[in-house]
Amino acid sequence: MIRNLSMMTDLYQLTMMYGYYKHGMQNNVAVFDLFFRRNGISYAVAAGLEQVIEYIRNIHMDANDIAYLRSLNLFDEEFLDMLINFRFTGDIDAMPEGSIVFPNEPLVRVKAPIMEAQFIETALLNIVNHQTLIATKASRVVHAAGGGGVMEFGLRRAQGPDAGIYGARAAIIGGCIGTSNVLTGQMYEVPAMGTHAHSWVMSFPDEISAFRAYAKTFPDQCLLLVDTYDTLKSGMPNAIKVFRELRAAGHEPMGIRLDSGDLAYLSKQARRMMDEAGFENAKVVASGDLDEEVIWDLRAQGAAIDTWGVGTKMITSADLPALGGVYKMSGEIGPDGALVPKIKVSDNPVKITNPGMKTVWRIYGKTSGKALADLIALEDDTFDTEKPLTIFDPTETWKRMTLRDYTMRKLLVPIFREGRQVYAAPSLMDIQHYCESELDTFWEEYKRLVKPHTYKVDLSDRLYDLKKKLLNEARPEF
Amino acid sequence: MIRNLSMMTDLYQLTMMYGYYKHGMQNNVAVFDLFFRRNGISYAVAAGLEQVIEYIRNIHMDANDIAYLRSLNLFDEEFLDMLINFRFTGDIDAMPEGSIVFPNEPLVRVKAPIMEAQFIETALLNIVNHQTLIATKASRVVHAAGGGGVMEFGLRRAQGPDAGIYGARAAIIGGCIGTSNVLTGQMYEVPAMGTHAHSWVMSFPDEISAFRAYAKTFPDQCLLLVDTYDTLKSGMPNAIKVFRELRAAGHEPMGIRLDSGDLAYLSKQARRMMDEAGFENAKVVASGDLDEEVIWDLRAQGAAIDTWGVGTKMITSADLPALGGVYKMSGEIGPDGALVPKIKVSDNPVKITNPGMKTVWRIYGKTSGKALADLIALEDDTFDTEKPLTIFDPTETWKRMTLRDYTMRKLLVPIFREGRQVYAAPSLMDIQHYCESELDTFWEEYKRLVKPHTYKVDLSDRLYDLKKKLLNEARPEF
Structure with missing residues (x-):
């Protein structure tokens, strides 16, 4: 019953892939984050990962698909030949289904040759946007x-x-x-x-x-x-x-x-x-x-x-029929093997992305066991939970809080490594139970249907500094 | 690429089918109409018929499906055996895709053994509700x-x-x-x-x-x-x-x-x-x-x-994420072969159904070629377009209009007869052109985005009288 959805992509993914190919950039490794922006809901329930895994494992285009792409008169034969053996060979990390997730947190992180990372964008967004929306509702x-x-x-x-x-x-x-x-x-x-x-x-x-x-x-x-x-x-x-x-x-x-x-x-x-x-x-x-x-x-x-x-x-999630999840480039591996972080600027501050290879940490009170705040951090950030941790709102930076007696848990887990699945998807009822136990770690104030208290999602110090630096450099001079 | 969606139905269709089967009623022929009620949009564009046809042609349950149904512990073996050869053997009439359609008009009419008519309800609603919604938007x-x-x-x-x-x-x-x-x-x-x-x-x-x-x-x-x-x-x-x-x-x-x-x-x-x-x-x-x-x-x-x-x-048709189409029984063939019209009453007048085997006529001005009104009529209603035709609003019956110099066109066409497809689905671009030419027959006043003029959809005299009669008889005495 697994359909091949490989052709279910936006045409511009293929035209960009062709462009990268023609410019010898197809193997440049890029990092993308899938996340949603603030949209009026207090929390979301991550869902759709099992179908993402099925989709990724099943990527292939057959002779009919190639013939159709040829008929568009956009691509050369060398590129079309390459597509016949096209597979996903990169890394994917994601929040397990049933996780409680907040705006700007990467639900899925893709690190792959740019051609592959671009190809899978549309299907990933379609699947995760839909199921996360309905699980949340x-x-x-x-x-x-x-x-x-x-x-x-x-x-x-x-x-x-x-x-x-x-x-x-x-x-x-x-x-x-x-x-x-x-x-x-x-x-x-x-x-x-x-x-x-x-x-x-x-x-x-x-x-x-x-x-x-x-x-x-x-x-x-x-x-x-x-x-x-x-x-x-x-x-x-x-x-x-x-x-x-x-x-x-x-x-x-x-x-x-x-x-x-x-x-x-x-x-x-x-x-x-x-x-x-x-x-x-x-x-x-x-x-x-x-x-x-x-x-x-x-x-x-x-x-x-x-x-x-x-x-x-x-x-239909009638009052919010789309989650609005996006998939944005956060960095590219340079010729020296080091990650060059990327930022997308915008006049609208909520549309500015967080640069670099990131993960998400959830901070719990040691005594209560309840979630206190999330921290979007760089993957290589380290934390010493023996020491107090001061977190601050990334926009209203005077809003700060110092935590003591806390524990931290990393929310993103490895799903694919070099194209190989390294994660076993749980049964649906197990996911339901996981979601229920995750929700139990949140105070009722965050789950209120009307005007809930806003859960804190802050940036690590290093990520905040990196973002500030890139923002200042981002606009070219005119 | 055609999936078997036979198991995509609501469980209550199967429990009702079993009930009909156990009471020897499975071959009683019933008539159902698929239509939507007034929902804030001025007109809708019928869509999804090609996928309905694919679905109907493809209905079958395999050994795995039967094994699953057995595991529910609801049905006996005789019924499960019967399901292996279950097919659709009835008649379907529908508006061609791209047709302009209004509230209460049957988009699809099914006449089939009640077990079959019931079985296909959910998939028909799912497909027609979705595509009609998006084509309309x-x-x-x-x-x-x-x-x-x-x-x-x-x-x-x-x-x-x-x-x-x-x-x-x-x-x-x-x-x-x-x-x-x-x-x-x-x-x-x-x-x-x-x-x-x-x-x-x-x-x-x-x-x-x-x-x-x-x-x-x-x-x-x-x-x-x-x-x-x-x-x-x-x-x-x-x-x-x-x-x-x-x-x-x-x-x-x-x-x-x-x-x-x-x-x-x-x-x-x-x-x-x-x-x-x-x-x-x-x-x-x-x-x-x-x-x-x-x-x-x-x-x-x-x-x-x-x-x-x-x-x-x-x-997503964000401002109206569901069309709200329903599928309601309008009659059942009695032991003498004659149709017994059925009505669903409700305290809410808009939820009262139109009884009997019906079709829809569109009335055009002879000179302008523009659509003047639609008439929901009994299938065996006859009209003499040489004579003036008086139509009236079915709720505010004092709103009447007498038409002269008009032509009439029947909007429902045969799709299946005794389970056999008798309609050739046009290409998608042909459907687009048909829709465009159909829209051209409507005055701009009906197509205005904000507060459009309401297009008249009236009932034939015989249908109106039948409905009134059944309504008076419908509520049992207490």
């Missing part, structure tokens, strides 16, 4: 639901098949307990969930016949959708009647699903009716245009909802 | 650009590979002149476009060396990105220097690309500088966070931009 939705389970129900509204398949995968990373998407369930061994639709009820002469037929088919998984005609006057009384018949036959019902109307009011009424009828263990499932804000508000109003089915707004 | 962007070409640049920000690949396909249907996505270019024989990125400039010692190297590589396709350091003080003077060298060597430059800063101001300055240097034919291309509103405003301010590169906001 799902994490917020799951947070809003408190302990209540969140089921991913968005396949029909996803932006195409992959958005449904890998969006559901990302939603599981973010903490969803299952998905309606059978293919994702099959591919990643995660729970597939669902019962019946309004059309089931409509295809029987009346609601009670539809409920009875469903209960007969699935006596031990009987969850009934009660809003086809009228939730409280028809759906609930019919459901309870069928629940009683089920119990008489030795089965316990699972519960009911609400898909329209005021979910706070209806859930409380449905709960009361089931309790009064002796079905205290039957669950109330709610769906219908939900997102983290609606769930939070419904819970604040005491809605009696046990499980949430969330579709359109989670699978 | 692209149509708006292209409209805003007036005659200027729009290039689709969104692959890196699309919601996964398919969203990039088929989103670009849909953007071409909506009128884009090309895409940066090489794979879409290859798959659908449409122009792939692009030149170079900031990283190209950064990998040379200075901007002019980067420009010279690019011009040397592509002397006849030389389009230079001028904003890496400073557009007007560095990029433009360097570009013009290289353009002069190119011309001296017998080549004409293509132009420059702006990707940041104020595009109205910078484009006018860049235009002036190129004109003064004698490069009146060199083009100004602009990109960077564009959508239809920004393009419209930039043009209103006289921006000297010839071609637009549009990424994130078009490929």
